[in-house]
Amino acid sequence: MHAVVLLKQVPDTAEVRIDPKTNTLIREGVPSIINPYDAHALEEALRLKDKYGGKVTVVSMGPPQAAEALKKAISYGADRAILLTDRKFAGSDTLATSYVLAKAIEKIVSQEPVDLVFAGKQAIDGDTAQVGPGVAARLNMALITYIERVEEFNPDEGYVVAVRKIEGRKEYVRAKLPALLTALKGINEIRYATMPDMIRAARYQPEVWGKEQLDVEEAFLGLKGSPTQVWKSFVPQAKARAKVEMLTGSPEEVAKALVEKLVPLTLIANK
Amino acid sequence: MHAQGVWVFVEHLGGEVAPVTFELLGKGRELADDLETELAAVLLGDGVRDFAEQLFRYGADKVYLIDDSVLKDYRTYPYAKGIVKLAQKYTPEIILIGATTLGRDLAGVVATWLNTGLTADCTELSIDKTTRLLHQTRPAFGGNIMATILCKTARPQMATVRPRVFPLPEPKPRIGVVVEEELGILEEEVPTRIIKYEEEKGPGVYLDKAEIIVAGGRGLGSKKNFRLVEELAEVIGGVVGASRPAVEAGWIPYAHQVGQTGQTVRPKLYIACGISGAVQHLVGMQMSEVIVAINNDPSAPIFNIATYGIVGDVLEILPAITEEARRVLAGQRGVR
Numbered sequence: 132m133h134a135v136v137l138l139k140q141v142p143d144t145a146e147v148r149i150d151p152k153t154n155t156l157i158r159e160g161v162p163s164i165i166n167p168y169d170a171h172a173l174e175e176a177l178r179l180k181d182k183y184g185g186k187v188t189v190v191s192m193g194p195p196q197a198a199e200a201l202k203k204a205i206s207y208g209a210d211r212a213i214l215l216t217d218r219k220f221a222g223s224d225t226l227a228t229s230y231v232l233a234k235a236i237e238k239i240v241s242q243e244p245v246d247l248v249f250a251g252k253q254a255i256d257g258d259t260a261q262v263g264p265g266v267a268a269r270l271n272m273a274l275i276t277y278i279e280r281v282e283e284f285n286p287d288e289g290y291v292v293a294v295r296k297i298e299g300r301k302e303y304v305r306a307k308l309p310a311l312l313t314a315l316k317g318i319n320e321i322r323y324a325t326m327p328d329m330i331r332a333a334r335y336q337p338e339v340w341g342k343e344q345l346d347v348e349e350a351f352l353g354l355k356g357s358p359t360q361v362w363k364s365f366v367p368q369a370k371a372r373a374k375v376e377m378l379t380g381s382p383e384e385v386a387k388a389l390v391e392k393l394v395p396l397t398l399i400a401n402k
Numbered sequence: 403m404h405a406q407g408v409w410v411f412v413e414h415l416g417g418e419v420a421p422v423t424f425e426l427l428g429k430g431r432e433l434a435d436d437l438e439t440e441l442a443a444v445l446l447g448d449g450v451r452d453f454a455e456q457l458f459r460y461g462a463d464k465v466y467l468i469d470d471s472v473l474k475d476y477r478t479y480p481y482a483k484g485i486v487k488l489a490q491k492y493t494p495e496i497i498l499i500g501a502t503t504l505g506r507d508l509a510g511v512v513a514t515w516l517n518t519g520l521t522a523d524c525t526e527l528s529i530d531k532t533t534r535l536l537h538q539t540r541p542a543f544g545g546n547i548m549a550t551i552l553c554k555t556a557r558p559q560m561a562t563v564r565p566r567v568f569p570l571p572e573p574k575p576r577i578g579v580v581v582e583e584e585l586g587i588l589e590e591e592v593p594t595r596i597i598k599y600e601e602e603k604g605p606g607v608y609l610d611k612a613e614i615i616v617a618g619g620r621g622l623g624s625k626k627n628f629r630l631v632e633e634l635a636e637v638i639g640g641v642v643g644a645s646r647p648a649v650e651a652g653w654i655p656y657a658h659q660v661g662q663t664g665q666t667v668r669p670k671l672y673i674a675c676g677i678s679g680a681v682q683h684l685v686g687m688q689m690s691e692v693i694v695a696i697n698n699d700p701s702a703p704i705f706n707i708a709t710y711g712i713v714g715d716v717l718e719i720l721p722a723i724t725e726e727a728r729r730v731l732a733g734q735r736g737v738r
């Protein structure tokens with residue numbers, strides 16, 4: 132079994148604060164982490180490796196610092212790590228991101244076959260959940276989004292069964308290999324790094340691929356290759372309403388006044 | 403070719419059109435009118451022809467229909483292929499899709515195959531009449547920031563929108579035209595198959611469909627006190643909502659969270675109990691018709707958006723309201 136896991140390094144958005152003066156994000160001092168969804172995707176891939184043997188390759192597009200996220204993945208037990216970094220990749224929207232990731236996977240496939248690609252359902256910074264489906268579309272791979280677990284992996288017959296969790300129900304989906312699966316958060320318990328893997332990770336240097344190492348056209352890269360642009364950004368504001376009517380008195384009095392207001396609106400009515 | 407027309411993807415399950423479709427038709431109607439173009443609904447499925455009439459009533463001028471047994475269950479590949487085929491032939495200017503699990507699965511694939519931009523999870527859409535561009539506003543960084551996104555040259559401009567962000571329009575008697583196309587995909591070509599379903603056990607929490615929500619925040623103080631919120635909801639036939647701290651404290655499961663990182667709701671009545679009114683909470687509930695705020699701090703920002711405000715101890719006021727509502731409702735029942 133060979134699984135490729137797409138990992139994004141993200142700022143820990145729970146730690147992100149807004150500068151009240153400039154109304155912009157304060158990024159300094161915000162720790163970078165592996166996108167939590169991707170950590171669960173990686174764990175799911177490592178479990179398959181434990182069960183069926185094989186190999187897990189992790190891939191991340193980002194600035195040189197993203198190597199840290201990849202080394203972390205090595206410490207969990209990933210075998211190979213590839214960092215996609217190039218000035219020309221900067222400013223990518225999801226279409227340009229899926230382009231580079233898909234090109235990298237094609238290159239990996241040309242070196243050794245890939246059965247499964249794992250991505251997170253979404254990244255906690257961009258929050259779009261579009262990159263996984265985009266990569267699958269580009270590679271014409273079967274797509275199973277929002278998976279909770281891999282139920283069955285059958286390379287001999289060329290299929291995988293995964294359990295998808297969607298509104299109100301679970302779907303057991305069987306997909307032809309190779310397939311791309313996007314993982315939900317919290318679906319599995321992420322392992323601790325073992326000492327030998329930590330030592331290996333400390334020495335490990337991810338392979339670095341830029342535009343020269345990939346079969347890419349410049350027009351599809353980065354800002355140029357991105358049809359969407361962030362035109363402006365701002366801190367969310369609530370809409371103001373017409374003036375509030377205050378109800379005063381003892382708890383019993385205000386309760387009576389309120390229920391009197393709501394009943395005629397048939398907001399509270401007998402059923 | 404000149405791209406024209408606003409399209410709305412029709413989501414349906416179990417023989418019913420999902421409400422988000424109608425909400426998008428309502429918004430799509432406005433956008434189409436601003437662009438002086440037509441509004442079309444894109445309807446794919448197996449035996450779904452009869453939905454067309456409903457789609458016209460909610461504002462569509464046209465329904466693009468692909469009716470094929472391969473489309474019986476929603477699966478990414480045939481649905482995406484079908485929409486791409488229609489879009490390549492009829493070149494819409496805008497495509498709107500619900501930001502549901504189904505819609506998000508579909509939209510990313512369609513946009514990639516159409517080689518165009520896609521804006522996720524929009525909370526606001528409007529047309530700049532001079533440039534004809536769709537201004538798409540969405541939260542990012544976990545709701546810490548809002549961004550307005552433009553897709554300047556590629557077409558169609560595509561966006562997903564969460565349920566309940568836009569109001570349900572009033573249906574009107576209207577007619578329109580159905581344009582039918584073939585899917586042209588065989589079952590063997592579809593790479594995925596749904597081999598079984600499991601309905602989730604237990605009653606689901608349908609916050610986004612609730613007409614009445616009673617929501618509790620940190621001001622309740624404890625899990626035990628949070629029962630007061632549940633009691634009022636029970637008596638007046640509402641669903642329980644919560645702020646994030648109430649969820650994080652373990653007083654109530656995440657499915658009940660309202661706000662930027664929870665559900666967006668639009669009930670007729672929202673009663674906010676011991677909730678301060680932080681913007682991340684407000685953006686999820688500010689479209690409620692009537693908002694009642696109960697808080698012991700008269701300067702709490704929740705009062706800025708409330709219809710009725712009560713300053714006082716929620717632990718005293720909530721039971722009083724529950725009692726009064728119970729009395730009045732029992733009285734009503736007695737009369738009839």
Ligand SMILES: Cc1cc2nc3c(=O)[nH]c(=O)nc-3n(C[C@H](O)[C@H](O)[C@H](O)COP(=O)(O)OP(=O)(O)OC[C@H]3O[C@@H](n4cnc5c(N)ncnc54)[C@H](O)[C@@H]3O)c2cc1C
Pocket residue numbers: 137138139140166168169190191192193223224225226228232249250251252253254255256257258259260261262263359361364519520521522540542543547548549551
């Ligand atoms: C404020 C803001 C708003 C934005 N809005 C949009 C928008 O509406 N539309 C749009 O097209 N772009 C948008 N972008 C750009 C978008 O955030 C980037 O393209 C980003 O690189 C990928 O999108 P995401 O973070 O949403 O990832 P998602 O699509 O949410 O990520 C899903 C999964 O894809 C994989 N993945 C994603 N990125 C990488 C990577 N770099 N390396 C490896 N794996 C990866 C991971 O497995 C991840 O879990 C926006 C950016 C900002 C700053």
Ligand SMILES: Cc1cc2nc3c(=O)[nH]c(=O)nc-3n(C[C@H](O)[C@H](O)[C@H](O)COP(=O)(O)OP(=O)(O)OC[C@H]3O[C@@H](n4cnc5c(N)ncnc54)[C@H](O)[C@@H]3O)c2cc1C
Pocket residue numbers: 144543544545546618619620621622644645646647648659660661662663664665675676677678679680681682683686696697698699702714715716717
């Ligand atoms: C990225 C991000 C995303 C977020 N997403 C969400 C989200 O989806 N939903 C959400 O709700 N929050 C969200 N938050 C958190 C949000 O910023 C607020 O912290 C949160 O909404 C506050 O919850 P609260 O009103 O219950 O608590 P508080 O702000 O602590 O308010 C408690 C209120 O109760 C009142 N009170 C106390 N005791 C009593 C009493 N005895 N009687 C009456 N009133 C009393 C106090 O006066 C106070 O106004 C998010 C934050 C961030 C940074």
